[in-house]
Amino acid sequence: MSSPSQxxxxxxxxxxxxxxxxxxxxxxxxxxxRMGISDLTHQLLYEAVxxxxxxxxxxxxxxxxxxxxxxxxxxxxLWTYVPSTTEAWESLNFIEHHDEFAAxxxxxxxxxxxxxxxxxxxxxxxxxxxxSYKKPRELNWIVGVILFLLVLGxxxxxxxxPWDQAAYWTATVVTHVVDYIPFFGNWTQEILRGGxxxxxxxxxxxxxIHIWLLPALLVPLIGLHLILLRRHGEHGSWVNYEGVESxxxxxxxxxxxEAEYPYPAVPSDPGYAVPMDLxxxxxxxxxxxxxxxxxLVLIIFVMAVVVGAPLERAANPAALNYVxxxxxxxxxxxQLLVQFPQAWMxxxxxxxxxxxxxxxxMLVPFLDxxxxxxxxxxxxxxxxxxxAILFLIFEALLAVNxxxxx
Amino acid sequence: xxxxxxxxxxxxxxxxxxxxxxxxTALVALLMLTHIQFAAFQQGGYIILAVTDFIGWKGKDARxxxxxxxxxxxxxxxFAFGSTLAIFATLILFLxxxxxFFVELVRIMFxxxxxxxxxxxxEIICLYTLYSQWDKLGRVRPLRVGLELxxxxxxxxxMLAINVVASYMLTPRPSNSxxxxxxxxxxxxxxxxxxxxNIAFDGAMIALVGGIRLxxxxxxxGKAYGDWIGHYGLVYAVGFTIAQPLIGWEYAKEIQxxxxxxxxxxxxxxxxxxxxxxxxxxxxxxxxxxFYLWRRVRASGFRAPTLAVCAALSFxxxxxxxxxxSLAWSYExxxxxxxxxxxWQGGLIIxxxxxxxxxxxxxxxxxxxxxxxxTVYLKxxxxxxxxWGDAGxxxxxxxxxxxIAISLMMALMGYIREHSRAPFLITDKxxxxxxxxxxxxxxxxxxxxxxxxxxxxxxxDSGP
Numbered sequence: 001m002s003s004p005s006q007x008x009x010x011x012x013x014x015x016x017x018x019x020x021x022x023x024x025x026x027x028x029x030x031x032x033x034r035m036g037i038s039d040l041t042h043q044l045l046y047e048a049v050x051x052x053x054x055x056x057x058x059x060x061x062x063x064x065x066x067x068x069x070x071x072x073x074x075x076x077x078l079w080t081y082v083p084s085t086t087e088a089w090e091s092l093n094f095i096e097h098h099d100e101f102a103a104x105x106x107x108x109x110x111x112x113x114x115x116x117x118x119x120x121x122x123x124x125x126x127x128x129x130x131x132s133y134k135k136p137r138e139l140n141w142i143v144g145v146i147l148f149l150l151v152l153g154x155x156x157x158x159x160x161x162p163w164d165q166a167a168y169w170t171a172t173v174v175t176h177v178v179d180y181i182p183f184f185g186n187w188t189q190e191i192l193r194g195g196x197x198x199x200x201x202x203x204x205x206x207x208x209i210h211i212w213l214l215p216a217l218l219v220p221l222i223g224l225h226l227i228l229l230r231r232h233g234e235h236g237s238w239v240n241y242e243g244v245e246s247x248x249x250x251x252x253x254x255x256x257x258e259a260e261y262p263y264p265a266v267p268s269d270p271g272y273a274v275p276m277d278l279x280x281x282x283x284x285x286x287x288x289x290x291x292x293x294x295x296l297v298l299i300i301f302v303m304a305v306v307v308g309a310p311l312e313r314a315a316n317p318a319a320l321n322y323v324x325x326x327x328x329x330x331x332x333x334x335q336l337l338v339q340f341p342q343a344w345m346x347x348x349x350x351x352x353x354x355x356x357x358x359x360x361x362m363l364v365p366f367l368d369x370x371x372x373x374x375x376x377x378x379x380x381x382x383x384x385x386x387x388a389i390l391f392l393i394f395e396a397l398l399a400v401n402x403x404x405x406x
Numbered sequence: 407x408x409x410x411x412x413x414x415x416x417x418x419x420x421x422x423x424x425x426x427x428x429x430x431t432a433l434v435a436l437l438m439l440t441h442i443q444f445a446a447f448q449q450g451g452y453i454i455l456a457v458t459d460f461i462g463w464k465g466k467d468a469r470x471x472x473x474x475x476x477x478x479x480x481x482x483x484x485f486a487f488g489s490t491l492a493i494f495a496t497l498i499l500f501l502x503x504x505x506x507f508f509v510e511l512v513r514i515m516f517x518x519x520x521x522x523x524x525x526x527x528x529e530i531i532c533l534y535t536l537y538s539q540w541d542k543l544g545r546v547r548p549l550r551v552g553l554e555l556x557x558x559x560x561x562x563x564x565m566l567a568i569n570v571v572a573s574y575m576l577t578p579r580p581s582n583s584x585x586x587x588x589x590x591x592x593x594x595x596x597x598x599x600x601x602x603x604n605i606a607f608d609g610a611m612i613a614l615v616g617g618i619r620l621x622x623x624x625x626x627x628g629k630a631y632g633d634w635i636g637h638y639g640l641v642y643a644v645g646f647t648i649a650q651p652l653i654g655w656e657y658a659k660e661i662q663x664x665x666x667x668x669x670x671x672x673x674x675x676x677x678x679x680x681x682x683x684x685x686x687x688x689x690x691x692x693x694x695x696x697f698y699l700w701r702r703v704r705a706s707g708f709r710a711p712t713l714a715v716c717a718a719l720s721f722x723x724x725x726x727x728x729x730x731x732s733l734a735w736s737y738e739x740x741x742x743x744x745x746x747x748x749x750w751q752g753g754l755i756i757x758x759x760x761x762x763x764x765x766x767x768x769x770x771x772x773x774x775x776x777x778x779x780x781t782v783y784l785k786x787x788x789x790x791x792x793x794w795g796d797a798g799x800x801x802x803x804x805x806x807x808x809x810i811a812i813s814l815m816m817a818l819m820g821y822i823r824e825h826s827r828a829p830f831l832i833t834d835k836x837x838x839x840x841x842x843x844x845x846x847x848x849x850x851x852x853x854x855x856x857x858x859x860x861x862x863x864x865x866x867d868s869g870p
Contacts, residue, residue: 335656338659339655339656339659376788377788377789378788379781379784379785379787379788380781380782380785383777383780383781383784384777384781387648387649387777390649391649391652394598394649394652394653394656397594397597397598398594398595398598398656400594401589401591401593401594401595401660402591402660404589405579405586405589405590405591405664
């Protein structure tokens with residue numbers, strides 16, 4: 001605390017920083033008058049969010065932060081990586097042995113992808129359990145599923161880029177699998193391989209898909225996802241709607257009338273347009289989002305430094321005894337393949353069953369149309385979903401055991 | 407110091423315990439099958455305890471609180487008996503009757519067994535703290551639930567350790583690498599099979615108690631509680647059994663790949679008939695279980711037509727395709743009947759894992775129908791349509807039947823698994839008839855004389 005004879009500290013700080021602060025403030029005002037930064041910031045930060053269960057809502061923001069991290073680390077890798085079958089492996093080998101910073105960046109890109117898929121999975125489970133896909137948020141769920149599929153696509157195409165043994169044989173398997181697509185299989189295979197056989201063009205095509213095609217689809221869809229989120233507001237967890245069933249018409253009307261932006265969500269099931277208790281996005285939710293994102297980025301960094309990203313021997317098409325193992329997020333699919341006889345393996349294991357699963361996932365909002373949000377009152381979706389998740393976990397574990405004993 | 411096995415091998419004056427191999431095998435089998443039932447009850451019970459106590463706490467449900475307290479009391483008592491059986495098995499039967507096997511097992515699996523022993527101590531501490539301080543711990547509910555989870559983790563570690571041993575006995579790796587032997591080809595499938603099976607078994611035992619309580623209840627309150635316990639246990643029993651056919655199928659595929667003789671014995675050979683009886687029991691569990699779900703909803707005054715269809719489908723499947731009478735006993739019988747041709751040529755062979763098709767079709771029907779039935783039943787429960795106490799003697803009988811079927815199935819599975827390795831106790835390593843002749847185990851010989859002392863495989867050992 002300052003004594004009466006001394007000026008207050010804030011006044012002192014203001015006096016000392018005045019030479020810098022004044023021109024900065026003037027510059028900001030000049031830019032703001034022309035670009036409307038204050039209004040935009042206000043729009044972005046000042047909205048209402050559900051109060052209860054807020055930590056679990058940070059998974060969406062964390063996903064966005066990690067995607068940004070992937071873009072940034074990917075840009076750094078482009079400085080060194082050469083997308084050619086003769087130099088791709090050499091360039092990464094150089095990074096691993098002669099450029100410590102780039103090796104960490106490469107590790108962060110790999111572990112960022114792993115953590116991203118894990119966080120997206122948790123985000124989807126959270127959204128599913130809380131029934132957040134229900135009216136009016138059906139489209140946002142579908143966009144989310146497409147985003148998940150795109151990230152899986154980024155994962156598999158990214159795994160091919162090092163052009164080491166793992167990458168080469170992964171590319172071989174993937175381009176072999178697409179041959180089974182009815183009518184268009186051979187055509188698709190040639191498009192991806194750049195010819196009837198694996199060759200130099202295969203790598204450049206997957207490189208283009210990884211850094212241009214998929215991000216070009218991903219970024220606008222993320223924008224759409226956020227716009228839809230802001231339009232309807234965060235639904236949150238079912239705990240934010242406890243008591244809506246016993247609410248009187250008058251109480252509900254008052255709640256709707258007093259709702260802060262962006263609520264009430266319309267069209268909505270009665271009682272579910274506005275959470276019972278709201279909080280400010282800034283600073284309350286932003287703090288939680290930042291904390292979770294920071295922890296995840298820290299984990300990614302530590303894993304990048306401690307474990308790093310593997311690089312096997314350079315691709316050797318003649319090494320026929322090499323056994324390719326899939327990335328962990330494709331382990332359930334890999335295990336599914338061995339459940340079927342040879343003739344059915346790829347058509348059923350890769351296309352029919354995963355196709356049915358993906359379609360059902362997309363259609364969840366239209367299959368579960370009841371207004372009920374509490375998970376234990378929705379066994380018609382929760383029980384099959386529980387079995388589906390257990391099935392994926394079990395298949396992944398069984399795949400690990402099988403691949404370990406090959 | 408000379409290892410004890412070498413002393414035995416070098417001393418022809420030592421005589422075996424005067425008991426035949428058959429009698430020794432029968433004694434070990436009887437004790438182990440009983441022990442497995444208790445161990446399964448403990449492991450499955452701990453997770454059901456933690457879940458029930460947690461949802462009872464969050465939902466302020468006095469009935470679940472009462473159930474949790476009852477369950478921890480029973481678990482305390484059964485743990486005492488089950489662990490006594492285990493110690494008796496180790497000290498008397500394994501060391502006395504199957505010493506060759508036990509020495510070989512400890513040599514290879516020393517570290518997993520040490521881990522199991524440590525987790526056993528952890529289980530004792532957690533369980534008896536809960537058992538003796540239940541009400542006091544109730545004042546700090548997160549601590550009690552945390553302790554229950556810790557108890558479950560301890561039991562799971564023990565199960566993992568013993569599954570490593572059991573799976574190794576069926577599919578050992580020809581290597582001194584501890585990692586390879588730990589994660590041998592059937593370890594994870596067995597782990598999953600038992601993890602899910604233990605919860606289903608525990609649910610069935612809870613359903614059994616519910617059924618008996620229903621039959622013996624004097625007043626409406628006792629009947630309501632018995633009815634609820636029966637329902638609660640049966641949902642676990644049938645719900646978790648749903649996953650078993652698929653996990654079992656994948657388990658069988660690994661056995662087919664890595665221990666073909668055992669697989670052949672189980673699926674097509676002499677044990678095929680026992681396996682067919684397994685499918686029969688599985689059919690009983692699903693059919694009677696779904697029948698219970700349907701009749702239980704009906705008892706509260708709701709028609710539940712979907713459940714009726716599920717019960718009918720399951721019964722038809724059980725009657726027509728899962729009963730042993732409609733199946734060939736072994737592959738030799740199939741060959742004798744000239745039916746070893748594809749099914750589309752009038753035979754019994756399908757291209758899907760060489761299984762006899764009826765069995766496979768039955769498993770698929772049971773699994774699909776049971777998922778629908780459990781889901782529909784839980785929907786009725788979630789709507790609050792069931793009044794506890796409405797169940798009658800028919801439902802009580804169904805609960806008891808499911809419990810007996812699951813218990814029998816577990817015992818039969820143990821019988822099949824152990825006999826599939828015959829004449830080996832450890833596939834290709836230790837013979838069952840070596841146990842009483844005090845010859846050093848064939849594969850242990852070099853290791854006993856080697857630089858590793860008594861030949862215990864260490865975590866850092868690798869290679870063949």
